[in-house]
Amino acid sequence: MADLLRKDNYDDKGGILVEPSTAVLKHINSRLDLPQPVKARILLEIKADFEDAMSACINDGLSEQEAAAAATERFLLDDESLADLAELHNSSFRKWIRQFSAPVQTRWESSIVISALLIILVLGAQPVLSGPLLRQCSPFCIPLFVMGAAGLGLAVHKWYILFVLKEHNGQRIRRGMKYFPVLSLLSLITGWLGYLIALYRSGGGSGNYFQWLITYWPSSPESSERLNALVEGMMRVSSLMMICLFFTAGIALAWMLLEKKIQSIERQETMWLE
Amino acid sequence: MSEKRSAILPQLTKYCNETLILSALCEEKKHGYDLALHIESKSESYFSFHHGTLYPILHKLEKEGLIRGSWKREGPKRRRKYYSLTPRGRKDLNARAAEWQTFCAKITMMTKEAS
Secondary structure: OOOOOOHHHEOOOOOEOOOHHHHHHHHHHHHOOOOOOHHHHHHHHHHHHHHHHHHHHHHOOOOHHHHHHHHHHHHOOOHHHHHHHHHHHOOHHHHHHOOOOHHHHHHHHHHHHHHHHHHHHHHHHHHHHHOHHHHHOOOOHHHHHHHHHHHHHHHHHHHHHHHHOOOOOHHHHOOOOOHHHHHHHHHHHHHHHHHHHHHHHHOOOOOHHHHHHHHOOOOOHHHHHHHHHHHHHHHHHHHHHHHHHHHHHHHHHHHHHHHHHHHHHHHHHOHHHO | OHHHHHHHHHHHHHHHHHHHHHHHOOOOOEEHHHHHHHHHHHOOOOOOOOHHHHHHHHHHHHHOOOEEEEEEEOOOOOEEEEEEEOHHHHHHHHHHHHHHHHHHHHHHHHHHHHO
16 A cells, blocks of 8 residues: 555655556556456446545545545455455356466467367368369469468457457557558568569560550550450459458458457546546 | 354355445435445444445445446546445345344344343
């Protein structure tokens, strides 16, 4: 408690620098093992009561510092109360998973996510590999599939953390989020690179078609043949472009949805600071 | 005997606290701080609540459907949770009150005989 009422919270004249309610709520927030928005609601409830208790103490003639100390004494939740609240509000799954240590949880989470991903890949890979899509496709499809699988794995893992396990603490919530835009961008770049290289090859590897495409529209029979070859080339790589856009948009969409959820959790996390 | 008593006492305290909260809510809705003050003043400071212990009890009763919590906006940034008794809670309170009266009467009778 002394830590909560330390001198840094007050200026030289005893004026308040950090609201005592904020210090107490921060302390409770760090120890209360609950997901959002339940945690934010509990903290908001405590905040309003704390402020009332402090005002009552000031009205009784105590100084602000004394009032803060008295209110802190009354409102600090002990370990038993915190455990009771966690027991009341946590889901059965969360309670069950809390029985295991953090490393065991991480190991199990990774195993479940990898197994789920492998099942999806095995089930999904067969129709894709046996179908005409991949046979007509360029080798650039392979890195695209790897990036798509990585994006899917990451999205499944984040979904599990945010929606199933409801692990909403500050350190873990944003872990891995930066890889979504990177994967999405890499997938787009790879797709376009594959597309341009395929077009370059369909022009005999000389780059003529790029030049021709930019400079003039075909009018001679020779250029008409070239145009046919170009269209054929474009059609051949269209499946690569489809896969590229599918993965780019899919990863970006997963990123957007997860980011939205994280932002809402973060807003709730700081609701009681307002 | 003392082991048994130490196991019974927390249960009894919890049950007693729940009954106090339910009875404090039987007239009108109150927020947590108000509830603690009400119990303290009405019992002439015989019962005193540490607020930290109040919230788990309130949330438990709310989860059991004996009380209902509702948020009310007080000013632009302030929100407050008020609790009120549900019909089920009122019924439960009546049952508890009858139980307490019997319990107290029996204890009084027994201790009177002993003394």
